[in-house]
Amino acid sequence: MTDDLPDPRGPASRWADLARGVSAGDRGSEEEFVRIFYPNVMAMAASRMRDYEAARELAQEILMNVVQGLRRGLVREPGKLPAFVIGTARNLIKHRLQEMVLRPAAVPFDPNADPSASKDRSLSPQESDVEEEERRALAHQVLQRLKPMDRRILYLTLAEGLTPREIAVEVGLKPENVRNRKSRALKVLQSKMARLIRNSRPLHYNQER
Amino acid sequence: MDCSQIEREETAEAYLGGRLSAADQADFERHVFECPCCLEKLRMLQAVQAELWEQGSPAVAHAPERRLFGVRHWALAPAAALILVLAGATLWWQLGEPGRRAATAQSPYAALASFDPPPFIPLSLRRGEDEAAAHFRMGMDQYVAGRFEAAIPDLRAAESIDPRACNVLFFLGISYLLEGQTDKGISRLEKVISLGDAAYAVEARFYLAKAYLEKGDASRARAEFEVVMDSASRLSSEAARLLAILNR
Numbered sequence: 001m002t003d004d005l006p007d008p009r010g011p012a013s014r015w016a017d018l019a020r021g022v023s024a025g026d027r028g029s030e031e032e033f034v035r036i037f038y039p040n041v042m043a044m045a046a047s048r049m050r051d052y053e054a055a056r057e058l059a060q061e062i063l064m065n066v067v068q069g070l071r072r073g074l075v076r077e078p079g080k081l082p083a084f085v086i087g088t089a090r091n092l093i094k095h096r097l098q099e100m101v102l103r104p105a106a107v108p109f110d111p112n113a114d115p116s117a118s119k120d121r122s123l124s125p126q127e128s129d130v131e132e133e134e135r136r137a138l139a140h141q142v143l144q145r146l147k148p149m150d151r152r153i154l155y156l157t158l159a160e161g162l163t164p165r166e167i168a169v170e171v172g173l174k175p176e177n178v179r180n181r182k183s184r185a186l187k188v189l190q191s192k193m194a195r196l197i198r199n200s201r202p203l204h205y206n207q208e209r
Numbered sequence: 210m211d212c213s214q215i216e217r218e219e220t221a222e223a224y225l226g227g228r229l230s231a232a233d234q235a236d237f238e239r240h241v242f243e244c245p246c247c248l249e250k251l252r253m254l255q256a257v258q259a260e261l262w263e264q265g266s267p268a269v270a271h272a273p274e275r276r277l278f279g280v281r282h283w284a285l286a287p288a289a290a291l292i293l294v295l296a297g298a299t300l301w302w303q304l305g306e307p308g309r310r311a312a313t314a315q316s317p318y319a320a321l322a323s324f325d326p327p328p329f330i331p332l333s334l335r336r337g338e339d340e341a342a343a344h345f346r347m348g349m350d351q352y353v354a355g356r357f358e359a360a361i362p363d364l365r366a367a368e369s370i371d372p373r374a375c376n377v378l379f380f381l382g383i384s385y386l387l388e389g390q391t392d393k394g395i396s397r398l399e400k401v402i403s404l405g406d407a408a409y410a411v412e413a414r415f416y417l418a419k420a421y422l423e424k425g426d427a428s429r430a431r432a433e434f435e436v437v438m439d440s441a442s443r444l445s446s447e448a449a450r451l452l453a454i455l456n457r
């Protein structure tokens with residue numbers, strides 16, 4: 001097996017390098033930080049906010065908050081930068097949802113509107129937390145069941161943003177094989193997570209959403 | 210952009226991997242907002258990505274040239290040099306006392322109330338700049354130069370446009386304190402704390418405690434230092450030291 005060698009640097013030191021660059025105000029590091037984390041944070045915001053622009057704004061606010069946190073020395077373990085970003089995102093999204101509950105936006109009355117269409121994708125802060133944790137737990141569970149090579153390919157695809165061609169060089173497979181293994185692994189993940197979500201989600205989730 | 214194209218071109222993976230152009234990224238995001246299926250898939254991938262970040266890579270095949278997020282190590286040399294320069298500048302800033310707050314004779318805790326201005330490094334995340342951001346930038350140019358009195362008008366202007374911006378309130382509060390306008394400084398720092406912005410709240414408490422000491426109010430200063438001490442931030446040990454002196 002070629003996929004049993006440990007990563008010589010380890011992800012923690014790479015995150016720490018990035019965190020240090022961002023803390024020091026290095027523009028290149030900031031751009032890299034945004035490239036890596038914006039989509040993940042935006043996906044979190046998109047799943048909870050009703051409005052595209054509001055979600056984008058919130059995602060940007062989250063990233064700026066993390067940058068400020070890094071610069072103010074609030075990140076105790078820079079090697080765990082992703083956990084800090086995701087924790088910050090969770091807190092700020094929760095805070096924003098609480099604000100929305102307290103100060104709901106005024107919606108002009110439309111007698112012709114379809115009542116079912118008015119149901120937006122906002123969850124309560126509590127539901128949002130539960131769903132987030134549930135999803136992560138399922139991802140953890142399903143990832144453990146994948147073959148190490150498939151997990152590595154997914155890691156390089158999603159965590160490092162490499163293309164199948166680049167991954168092929170890393171793992172010593174043909175790009176086509178990488179693409180096939182990645183697609184298969186994602187399909188397995190998708191079907192197992194969908195099944196687990198259906199089985200584990202409390203009844204009201206299915207009724208409300 | 211439609212679902213089949215997204216599936217065929219593996220757009221969701223490319224999106225999370227940060228490999229889409231700005232235009233494709235915006236198209237994909239708009240699609241996701243209209244398509245529950247693609248949103249669901251994106252959420253699944255997002256959870257997997259977060260989990261993979263935490264777990265790290267299970268193994269490496271062969272590492273021809275390790276790269277940091279797509280950047281070769283030697284390419285980071287200028288960034289490392291920049292970090293060293295900034296660290297030196299910060300040290301100079303702290304040792305050179307360009308604007309150390311003068312201790313006043315009125316408070317019995319005047320010596321403990323003095324402080325160096327917290328350093329500021331500008332953000333370059335946002336490409337566009339609105340009016341509030343422009344005032345903030347101009348105010349902070351003065352602040353960084355140690356001209357706190359000159360910083361206040363622009364920071365006030367930024368505050369009037371966005372009264373909930375914690376970065377503006379924080380540095381406006383600090384500038385007021387450095388100019389001896391303690392009550393105005395206290396009101397801004399209290400507002401930062403009430404807004405709950407994690408990036409500034411702890412630090413705001415630290416300088417608020419200093420402001421209370423300036424006013425001779427040791428009990429309120431103690432309460433703020435205790436919170437800072439428990440926060441495990443970079444100011445924790447200094448807060449503990451000051452607290453120990455106050456409790457003697």
